Every structure is written in C-alpha cells, then in structure tokens.
Amino acid sequence: MIITFENNSIESYQEMLQQLNVQTLEVLQLSNGLYKGKTSCFLLPNIRLSIQSKNECTILHKGKFSDDEFVIPLRIEGPLHIINGVCVHINALNIIGPGEYVYTRSYCARTIATIGVSKNHLISYLGEEKVSQLLDGLTLIRDGKIEFCKMKRIKIELYRYIIQIFHQREVFSQQSLIDIEEQLSVMICQLLEINSNKLIPQPCFNHRLVIVQRAINYIDSEPNVNIPIPRILDFSHCSLRSLEYAFNSIIGISPQRYLKIRRMHLIRRELIHRQQCTIKEVVSKYGIVNIGRFSHDFYTLFGQYPKEI
Numbered sequence: 001m002i003i004t005f006e007n008n009s010i011e012s013y014q015e016m017l018q019q020l021n022v023q024t025l026e027v028l029q030l031s032n033g034l035y036k037g038k039t040s041c042f043l044l045p046n047i048r049l050s051i052q053s054k055n056e057c058t059i060l061h062k063g064k065f066s067d068d069e070f071v072i073p074l075r076i077e078g079p080l081h082i083i084n085g086v087c088v089h090i091n092a093l094n095i096i097g098p099g100e101y102v103y104t105r106s107y108c109a110r111t112i113a114t115i116g117v118s119k120n121h122l123i124s125y126l127g128e129e130k131v132s133q134l135l136d137g138l139t140l141i142r143d144g145k146i147e148f149c150k151m152k153r154i155k156i157e158l159y160r161y162i163i164q165i166f167h168q169r170e171v172f173s174q175q176s177l178i179d180i181e182e183q184l185s186v187m188i189c190q191l192l193e194i195n196s197n198k199l200i201p202q203p204c205f206n207h208r209l210v211i212v213q214r215a216i217n218y219i220d221s222e223p224n225v226n227i228p229i230p231r232i233l234d235f236s237h238c239s240l241r242s243l244e245y246a247f248n249s250i251i252g253i254s255p256q257r258y259l260k261i262r263r264m265h266l267i268r269r270e271l272i273h274r275q276q277c278t279i280k281e282v283v284s285k286y287g288i289v290n291i292g293r294f295s296h297d298f299y300t301l302f303g304q305y306p307k308e309i
Contacts, residue, residue: 002166005053007037010265010302011272012052015213020048025065028265030105030253031058034303040166044181047188050164060105062216067099070122072115074159081106084209086192092144093151093191096137102248103212103250113162117188125189128267136194139206146194153196155193161187211236211246215255225263229255264301271309279306284286 007013014027029035037054048069065071073094075081078097081094082105096102106112123131140146140204165180172180218235219227229240232255236243247255263286272281280291283306288294299305 002040004040007039010035013037025061025063028058028060028261029057032300033057042165046118046121046183047184049162050114051111053111058105062103064099064101065096069095069098069116069121070119074113074155084141093141093148095138095141099136105252106228107141113159125185150190150194158187158191208246210244210248211238212250225266271306
C-alpha cells in the first residue's frame with residue numbers, strides 16, 4: 001500500500017505529481033543546487049497520506065490543486081512555508097482548498113507529512129455548512145486569524161500517527177485499512193473544529209496575488225521566452241514598482257529573476273528530451289549567445305552542466 005518515489009531531479013518530482021493525479025502544478029527550482037528528494041504515499045479510498053523529504057532547495061509550486069480534495073501539510077517544526085505571499089506560522093493551520101490556485105514556496109531540508117482528504121468525505125463528517133466555512137476562510141486560517149479548538153495537540157498527534165503508519169512493515173489487512181481511515185477521519189475533524197466563540201472575519205482582497213496571476217498567465221501564454229517587462233506591465237495593469245513588490249511578496253523573487261529561471265527550466269526540459277540537436281542548437285533558440293556563461297549559470301542553478309543532462 002505504500003508507494004515510494006525517489007526524486008533525483010526536479011523533473012522526476014514533477015512526473016510524480018502528474019502520476020498521482022492530485023495536482024495540476026508546475027514546479028520550479030528557485031534556489032541553486034542539485035535537487036534531491038524522496039516521497040512515500042499511502043492511498044486510502046478517501047484519504048491520501050504522503051511523507052516528503054528533500055535537500056535544501058527552495059521549490060515553487062504554482063497551479064491548481066485537485067478539485068475534490070483538501071490538502072493539509074503538517075509541520076511540527078520548520079521549514080518555512082509561504083502560500084500566496086502569506087507565511088504560514090507553525091501555530092497556524094496550513095490548508096489548501098479544492099481547486100485552489102496557489103503559489104507555494106518551501107525552504108530547507110525537512111520532512112513534511114501531508115494529508116489529502118476528499119471534499120465529499122469531509123462533508124459526510126462535518127456537514128456542508130462547516131466545510132463551506134473552511135472554504136470561505138482559507139486565507140485567514142493560514143494567516144492564523146481563525147482559532148481552532150484543539151489544533152496544536154491534534155496536529156502533533158496526527159503527525160505522529162502518520163509517521164507510525166509509514167513505519168509499519170507488515171501488510172495491512174482490509175479491516176485495518178478501514179480502521180486507519182476511520183481514525184484519520186475523526187482526527188482530521190477534531191483538527192478542523194473551529195472555536196464557535198470566534199466569528200470568522202471577512203477575507204481581505206489580495207491585490208498582489210491578482211497582479212502575479214495576470215503576469216504569469218501572460219508569460220505562460222507567450223511563445224516568445226524573451227518577454228520585455230513593459231509588455232508584462234501592460235497585461236498586469238500595474239506599475240513596475242507594483243509588479244516587483246507583488247513578485248517578491250508572492251514568489252520571493254523579482255519578475256526579472258523569475259523570467260530567467262523559467263527560461264532555464266524550459267531549456268533543461270528541451271535538453272532532456274532532445275533527439276539529434278546539439279546543446280548550442282537548443283540554447284540558441286532561447287536567445288543564448290555566450291555558451292560558456294550559460295553553462296556556468298545552468299550549473300549554479302541545477303548543480304549540473306548542460307552536457308550532464
């Protein structure tokens with residue numbers, strides 16, 4: 001029942017997400033170094049568990065999560081996790097809603113346990129009204145502005161229970177799988193029990209997120225990889241200062257740096273799948289003239305030279 005993926009490149013990690021069919025995400029490596037990671041998954045009828053560890057690479061996930069699943073990453077300590085520009089405090093609940101389009105950044109080499117639970121399954125336990133409350137307050141929940149009754153204690157218990165499941169060596173019987181899903185369901189409901197004495201405030205409009213979404217939607221739709229910043233400003237309907245502030249807040253890098261990293265990833269993917277083309281022929285399509293400088297920048301970002309791909 002436990003599936004393990006060795007992710008020795010950013011591409012193999014992307015392929016794993018597609019294979020599990022739980023996220024429509026693009027993964028970009030933002031920091032320098034050779035990416036290495038390992039993910040183990042435990043699949044139940046209505047709940048998906050995963051344990052992920054990776055080296056000290058900063059990863060950006062951008063895109064839409066599954067339409068029928070709440071995703072709850074559990075952290076007991078570090079790493080820093082930022083969703084749509086909001087740093088999720090260790091004492092806040094990190095939760096992503098069904099079909100939510102997000103930009104998430106994670107830092108440092110730590111182990112993260114993640115729960116994916118079917119929306120309909122959660123409704124069967126909590127009811128539609130409480131699930132609607134969760135959906136309406138996702139940003140405020142991650143910002144620690146909504147109080148949960150037993151969150152701190154249950155989060156630790158859930159994390160330990162998930163680690164215990166993955167450490168089990170024997171094959172699970174059908175009845176034990178039913179019992180595990182029932183126990184997890186009860187604990188998740190306890191985790192999501194909102195303090196009824198605290199009213200849920202109205203979420204604030206995230207203008208920076210809207211600017212980044214407009215900019216990246218245009219960048220992703222543009223076949224020309226050498227996109228001038230003024231063109232992005234036209235589609236983002238903002239000033240240069242607002243664009244730079246929004247990118248640094250939501251993604252953690254400037255728009256210029258984002259364009260350079262995106263181009264590096266596009267070249268890397270083409271080098272991996274190239275047939276008869278030489279490295280020079282591939283990179284020249286992306287406006288690269290100085291191959292030596294490009295090789296140095298490529299190695300700095302990915303920890304590999306182009307000829308090693």
